[in-house]
Amino acid sequence: MSSLEEAIACPVCHKTLINAPQDCNQCHSYFRNEVAKMPSSSLDLTPARVKGEIEDAADAKPLRTELFRLPIISFLYERILPPIWAMGLRNLGGIEIEFQQCVEFFGENLGIVADISCGTGIMARRLALLRQCEQILALDYSEAMLGQLQQQMQLDGILLSQITIIRGDIAALPFAANALDAVYSGAAMHCWPDAEQGIRNIYQALRSGGKLFATTFLQPLPSIVFRFFTLDELQQIAIAAGFQPDSVQVETHGVYAIIRCVK
Numbered sequence: 703m704s705s706l707e708e709a710i711a712c713p714v715c716h717k718t719l720i721n722a723p724q725d726c727n728q729c730h731s732y733f734r735n736e737v738a739k740m741p742s743s744s745l746d747l748t749p750a751r752v753k754g755e756i757e758d759a760a761d762a763k764p765l766r767t768e769l770f771r772l773p774i775i776s777f778l779y780e781r782i783l784p785p786i787w788a789m790g791l792r793n794l795g796g797i798e799i800e801f802q803q804c805v806e807f808f809g810e811n812l813g814i815v816a817d818i819s820c821g822t823g824i825m826a827r828r829l830a831l832l833r834q835c836e837q838i839l840a841l842d843y844s845e846a847m848l849g850q851l852q853q854q855m856q857l858d859g860i861l862l863s864q865i866t867i868i869r870g871d872i873a874a875l876p877f878a879a880n881a882l883d884a885v886y887s888g889a890a891m892h893c894w895p896d897a898e899q900g901i902r903n904i905y906q907a908l909r910s911g912g913k914l915f916a917t918t919f920l921q922p923l924p925s926i927v928f929r930f931f932t933l934d935e936l937q938q939i940a941i942a943a944g945f946q947p948d949s950v951q952v953e954t955h956g957v958y959a960i961i962r963c964v965k
């Protein structure tokens with residue numbers, strides 16, 4: 703189990719504030735200032751920001767990522783989808799069942815748990831209210847989704863000190879290696895530009911014995927905007943990331959898949 707200062711790393715040079723107490727280069731001085739904002743503000747640890755670059759159209763990611771940056775999508779996301787999920791599209795019984803399954807898999811006395819591609823924080827907020835995690839990190843690429851998360855935290859009475867909110871990119875996670883005790887990544891892999899790279903990065907960030915609970919959707923849903931997987935592909939992605947084959951379990955409910963892995 704590590705502290706937040708040991709877990710959060712610069713996504714460019716991969717150093718934490720602990721192992722680079724002096725500024726190592728330009729990226730790290732931005733990183734230091736950003737981390738100093740904790741716990742009163744969210745952090746932007748996307749590689750472009752850390753490098754001081756201005757995002758422009760040329761930096762746009764695929765539509766399946768960019769869609770979620772639209773304010774209308776983030777506004778409607780949790781207002782529309784949960785009842786549809788509960789009808790069986792996402793797990794049998796919807797998000798509450800998924801929360802129970804996730805908590806059961808993670809076990810008790812959790813240290814640092816990350817909700818990666820947290821969106822509006824459907825799981826991070828439930829974990830915060832459960833009060834069994836030492837630290838909760840909620841990371842997403844979409845500023846709009848993270849804005850909704852902050853609003854919803856206020857409504858739920860969750861303090862900024864209870865969830866560290868990070869704008870980050872699955873392609874360059876701002877976490878040290880072997881730092882996280884558990885990762886939840888719900889309904890996200892099909893939205894990432896590169897799912898193989900994403901699961902590999904999560905594997906690196908998990909400590910030995912750390913757990914990943916991820917969910918996504920399967921073919922025959924057509925991969926037009928999102929990338930949908932076969933069961934075999936999901937297993938291969940987890941194994942290629944580094945998980946041992948016997949510690950990868952994929953469960954399906956129709957076109958919904960739940961992946962449980964232990965590092």
Ligand SMILES: C[S@@+](CC[C@H](N)C(=O)[O-])C[C@H]1O[C@@H](n2cnc3c(N)ncnc32)[C@H](O)[C@@H]1O
Binds near residue numbers: 770820873887889894
């Ligand atoms: C369908 S939503 C899932 C939100 C939430 N986890 C849930 O369970 O409902 C997919 C999320 O993946 C995020 N995402 C897409 N591409 C990403 C990337 N490159 N890095 C981090 N998050 C990304 C989107 O911003 C969006 O919030």
